[in-house]
Amino acid sequence: MPNAAYRRLKTRFARIATLGxxxxxxxxxxxxxMPPGGGAARGEQLAALAGxxxxxxxxxxxxxxxxxxxxxxxxxxxxxxxxxxxxxxxTALPTELVEASARANSACEKIWREAKAQADFARVAPxxxxxxxxxxxxxxxxxAALSMDPYDALMDGYQRGVTAADVEPVFAAxxxxxxxxxxxxxxxxxxxxxxxxxxxxxxxxxQRDLCARLSARIGLDYGHARLxxxxxxxxxxxxxxxxxxxxxxxxxxAKAMLGVLHxxxxxxxxxxxxxxxxxxxxxxxxxxxxxxxxxxxxEMQACRSDAFLGxxxxxxxxxxxGDAAAYAPGNLARHWRRVERGxxxxxxxxxxxxxxxxxxxxxxxxxxxxxxxVADLPGAWNEGMQRMLGITPPDDxxxxxxxxxWHDGAFGYFPSYTLGAMAAAQLMKAARAAEPGLxxxxxxxxxxxxxxxxxxxxxxxxxxxxxxxxxxAATGRPLDPQDFMDHLRARYLDA
Amino acid sequence: MPNAAYRRLKTRFARIATLGxxxxxxxxxxxxxMPPGGGAARGEQLAALAGxxxxxxxxxxxxxxxxxxxxxxxxxxxxxxxxxxxxxxxTALPTELVEASARANSACEKIWREAKAQADFARVAPxxxxxxxxxxxxxxxxxAALSMDPYDALMDGYQRGVTAADVEPVFAAxxxxxxxxxxxxxxxxxxxxxxxxxxxxxxxxxQRDLCARLSARIGLDYGHARLxxxxxxxxxxxxxxxxxxxxxxxxxxAKAMLGVLHxxxxxxxxxxxxxxxxxxxxxxxxxxxxxxxxxxxxEMQACRSDAFLGxxxxxxxxxxxGDAAAYAPGNLARHWRRVERGxxxxxxxxxxxxxxxxxxxxxxxxxxxxxxxVADLPGAWNEGMQRMLGITPPDDxxxxxxxxxWHDGAFGYFPSYTLGAMAAAQLMKAARAAEPGLxxxxxxxxxxxxxxxxxxxxxxxxxxxxxxxxxxAATGRPLDPQDFMDHLRARYLDA
Numbered sequence: 001m002p003n004a005a006y007r008r009l010k011t012r013f014a015r016i017a018t019l020g021x022x023x024x025x026x027x028x029x030x031x032x033x034m035p036p037g038g039g040a041a042r043g044e045q046l047a048a049l050a051g052x053x054x055x056x057x058x059x060x061x062x063x064x065x066x067x068x069x070x071x072x073x074x075x076x077x078x079x080x081x082x083x084x085x086x087x088x089x090x091t092a093l094p095t096e097l098v099e100a101s102a103r104a105n106s107a108c109e110k111i112w113r114e115a116k117a118q119a120d121f122a123r124v125a126p127x128x129x130x131x132x133x134x135x136x137x138x139x140x141x142x143x144a145a146l147s148m149d150p151y152d153a154l155m156d157g158y159q160r161g162v163t164a165a166d167v168e169p170v171f172a173a174x175x176x177x178x179x180x181x182x183x184x185x186x187x188x189x190x191x192x193x194x195x196x197x198x199x200x201x202x203x204x205x206x207q208r209d210l211c212a213r214l215s216a217r218i219g220l221d222y223g224h225a226r227l228x229x230x231x232x233x234x235x236x237x238x239x240x241x242x243x244x245x246x247x248x249x250x251x252x253x254a255k256a257m258l259g260v261l262h263x264x265x266x267x268x269x270x271x272x273x274x275x276x277x278x279x280x281x282x283x284x285x286x287x288x289x290x291x292x293x294x295x296x297x298x299e300m301q302a303c304r305s306d307a308f309l310g311x312x313x314x315x316x317x318x319x320x321x322g323d324a325a326a327y328a329p330g331n332l333a334r335h336w337r338r339v340e341r342g343x344x345x346x347x348x349x350x351x352x353x354x355x356x357x358x359x360x361x362x363x364x365x366x367x368x369x370x371x372x373x374v375a376d377l378p379g380a381w382n383e384g385m386q387r388m389l390g391i392t393p394p395d396d397x398x399x400x401x402x403x404x405x406w407h408d409g410a411f412g413y414f415p416s417y418t419l420g421a422m423a424a425a426q427l428m429k430a431a432r433a434a435e436p437g438l439x440x441x442x443x444x445x446x447x448x449x450x451x452x453x454x455x456x457x458x459x460x461x462x463x464x465x466x467x468x469x470x471x472x473a474a475t476g477r478p479l480d481p482q483d484f485m486d487h488l489r490a491r492y493l494d495a
Numbered sequence: 496m497p498n499a500a501y502r503r504l505k506t507r508f509a510r511i512a513t514l515g516x517x518x519x520x521x522x523x524x525x526x527x528x529m530p531p532g533g534g535a536a537r538g539e540q541l542a543a544l545a546g547x548x549x550x551x552x553x554x555x556x557x558x559x560x561x562x563x564x565x566x567x568x569x570x571x572x573x574x575x576x577x578x579x580x581x582x583x584x585x586t587a588l589p590t591e592l593v594e595a596s597a598r599a600n601s602a603c604e605k606i607w608r609e610a611k612a613q614a615d616f617a618r619v620a621p622x623x624x625x626x627x628x629x630x631x632x633x634x635x636x637x638x639a640a641l642s643m644d645p646y647d648a649l650m651d652g653y654q655r656g657v658t659a660a661d662v663e664p665v666f667a668a669x670x671x672x673x674x675x676x677x678x679x680x681x682x683x684x685x686x687x688x689x690x691x692x693x694x695x696x697x698x699x700x701x702q703r704d705l706c707a708r709l710s711a712r713i714g715l716d717y718g719h720a721r722l723x724x725x726x727x728x729x730x731x732x733x734x735x736x737x738x739x740x741x742x743x744x745x746x747x748x749a750k751a752m753l754g755v756l757h758x759x760x761x762x763x764x765x766x767x768x769x770x771x772x773x774x775x776x777x778x779x780x781x782x783x784x785x786x787x788x789x790x791x792x793x794e795m796q797a798c799r800s801d802a803f804l805g806x807x808x809x810x811x812x813x814x815x816x817g818d819a820a821a822y823a824p825g826n827l828a829r830h831w832r833r834v835e836r837g838x839x840x841x842x843x844x845x846x847x848x849x850x851x852x853x854x855x856x857x858x859x860x861x862x863x864x865x866x867x868x869v870a871d872l873p874g875a876w877n878e879g880m881q882r883m884l885g886i887t888p889p890d891d892x893x894x895x896x897x898x899x900x901w902h903d904g905a906f907g908y909f910p911s912y913t914l915g916a917m918a919a920a921q922l923m924k925a926a927r928a929a930e931p932g933l934x935x936x937x938x939x940x941x942x943x944x945x946x947x948x949x950x951x952x953x954x955x956x957x958x959x960x961x962x963x964x965x966x967x968a969a970t971g972r973p974l975d976p977q978d979f980m981d982h983l984r985a986r987y988l989d990a
Contacts, residue, residue, distance in 0.1 A: 038736025
């Protein structure tokens with residue numbers, strides 16, 4: 001009875017996903033609520049859930065059922081295929097390797113915090129070398145099981161079906177664009193009047209109200225969501241109970257506000273996933289690049305548009321008072337669309353951000369391929385920064401020590417940021433073409449035309465399509481950096 | 496290798512306890528944080544955790560290991576004995592009975608909410624009859640497995656080792672005391688001047704600060720705890736991350752403040768459990784009556800004492816301002832130690848509260864024994880209230896519909912409240928004898944002498960001893976209602 005096998009698999013994957021929901025809530029709690037003394041026990045709780053999930057996924061009956069199960073129709077067929085893939089990834093790695101990696105990542109991450117504080121790369125280099133060694137082993141084991149290139153096998157864990165061969169030409173095209181666009185954008189910016197300062201400070205309580213109101217306004221239903229505070233903003237929880245966080249700075253309203261709009265983009269994606277396939281692989285978000293496209297289409301494409309800045313200025317002035325000129329859209333753009341060559345990825349503007357990602361993509365790929373040694377990382381980093389942005393970090397804290405990712409064993413993730421940014425521009429162009437009233441609505445703070453288009457073409461698709469097919473179905477083309485470059489030209493070069 | 500078996504069991508029970516911690520956090524979140532739309536998914540998450548815990552506990556290897564495991568020393572021996580008991584309770588019930596009960600409880604609880612709102616017992620009677628039928632079946636199955644009386648087997652699930660034979664004489668003695676003490680207390684109270692009103696309203700933010708400060712002052716370490724809000728106050732979380740909640744009423748500062756002191760008593764117990772046996776049965780709290788003794792020794796014995804009320808008055812005046820006379824300990828006592836015959840258990844004073852419990856104990860025992868039909872419950876209830884407190888509820892909402900417990904399938908729990916109140920008095924007497932400076936410290940808001948005694952004699956014992964042995968070791972006697980009656984005499988009759 002093949003269908004009985006598929007039904008058993010659906011029940012089992014739903015159970016695994018339900019444990020994942022529990023873990024997601026406990027992660028949120030750890031970041032937003034937990035007193036410091038709860039940390040050790042929380043680690044045990046999350047480890048127990050992860051261990052049980054792994055046992056459920058790798059039990060012998062799963063392989064047997066996957067062998068004989070059949071499914072009908074595109075959703076169920078894709079669901080079964082995704083189960084096969086999930087199972088293959090979970091069973092590809094020997095337990096000792098998984099455990100050795102977890103230990104090495106955890107040890108390296110701790111040392112990294114000290115090394116970063118002291119700008120002392122040598123201090124973390126041995127631990128990072130061990131992380132890289134185990135990541136290479138992991139990549140090779142996954143590659144063998146999935147018949148893929150090793151680096152692609154790592155990237156596949158974050159964004160299914162996207163390979164280095166997809167990424168390379170896209171990044172090369174962007175690099176060429178950057179060389180010409182960045183100096184021009186800087187020159188145009190320099191010729192403009194300086195920005196009027198925004199009146200501050202911005203009391204936290206008023207910021208909190210504003211952030212909750214704005215996120216609700218653009219579509220987040222607080223019957224199924226919460227907004228809280230954490231050191232590093234994120235979007236967590238589950239599709240029916242999504243938890244976003246932010247961090248308030250009394251001196252700078254933009255940090256929390258634009259951050260909340262960004263996380264709201266993630267949250268709206270989760271909220272829009274197909275409920276009929278909740279807790280099934282096909283009902284999940286389509287990957288990290290797809291997820292980033294949804295936060296960036298909201299934050300960068302929609303909320304930093306001239307149209308929405310007009311609306312936002314009125315909201316800010318109503319919340320905090322002060323001179324109308326400071327809140328004029330042109331002045332807000334001068335603050336929030338400012339281009340600047342900087343060392344730090346998370347502070348980068350839209351134009352230079354991809355340079356940070358391209359650098360990391362090339363370096364991490366070389367480390368996994370074995371053509372770059374950890375000891376040579378700082379030099380390679382600084383050389384890349386000089387080549388791409390014409391600046392050299394004064395120390396490694398502003399260079400190769402700035403991000404947690406590698407030091408925590410995350411290799412293959414970085415490309416998602418820029419793939420997401422590019423996909424956001426491509427989707428926005430298609431949405432604008434399909435919804436002619438989109439910008440007029442944004443000027444009123446109304447995201448409904450954009451959101452209803454995204455619900456149909458992205459959110460509601462879950463994981464039915466891979467990243468490239470999702471873009472193809474929604475925009476007629478696979479990922480194409482042209483729309484992103486056009487967007488940057490229009491916003492930064494043609495004005 | 497018997498010791499290998501015991502080690503395996505310890506690992507497994509630790510895993511089960513860790514899942515229980517996760518569930519406890521999710522329960523807290525559901526009450527204190529979760530948006531309403533998260534309810535359905537949360538139910539699934541908790542059900543998945545409960546199901547996995549049950550599977551871990553009832554796997555065939557557990558019975559095999561329990562058969563051959565040996566342990567050395569009192570802690571490990573008791574731990575093994577508690578594993579046997581936990582396993583026996585879990586395996587005594589057929590899965591169909593557990594599931595039928597869960598469904599019946601859930602269905603009845605929903606109908607009860609409507610029936611209570613409309614004072615319509617007939618509406619819930621059929622559903623409650625089904626709950627009782629399944630509870631009787633459950634009691635009989637447990638009784639057979641544990642060689643116990645059926646009602647005792649239910650009570651044993653809440654407070655290990657306490658039987659109806661322990662409870663009956665204690666409750667009978669109290670009933671006799673009540674008949675004489677209640678009218679006297681009322682007469683003494685009537686002869687006193689009326690209480691000066693407390694100046695209100697009490698802004699919620701100031702109440703929140705006060706509650707956090709007071710609970711910290713009496714020993715709760717907020718590096719391992721949180722205080723939040725929920726509709727029904729409770730203490731949840733885990734020993735290293737305990738979560739207490741309260742509910743603020745702007746008109747009445749006592750509700751939240753005394754409630755937080757009560758929950759702090761529960762929290763201090765959890766915080767003081769033996770860390771060396773964390774996540775093992777012997778490291779858990781000794782049962783619900785023991786737990787209630789710890790909340791009541793803090794709230795009723797310590798915090799409503801003349802000594803502590805003196806300290807509290809100063810704190811309240813500092814927080815809310817107003818006339819010093821209103822905050823004098825005698826006036827606070829007139830508010831917070833007021834005796835009144837009422838219909839509602841949760842609003843009852845120290846003297847009449849046991850009457851509510853004794854009534855419920857007799858009625859629920861009769862329902863489990865089959866000598867009281869659900870249809871006859873309202874009549875039996877009203878008759879009991881009339882006999883014990885001389886009042887008859889005007890309707891069933893103020894009578895047998897007031898509590899959720901039975902309608903949610905909790906039979907055998909009610910005695911814990913009064914056993915806890917009595918144990919609290921007995922422990923307080925022993926603590927006072929051992930720590931002569933206890934009351935002088937309370938007058939300064941200093942709970943350290945009491946707390947350090949409780950840490951040694953109650954908290955640190957975990958489940959090493961059953962309820963009666965715990966009291967015997969701490970006070971020289973098993974539960975004896977005399978100390979509680981002496982306490983009430985001193986507080987309400989001798990003044």
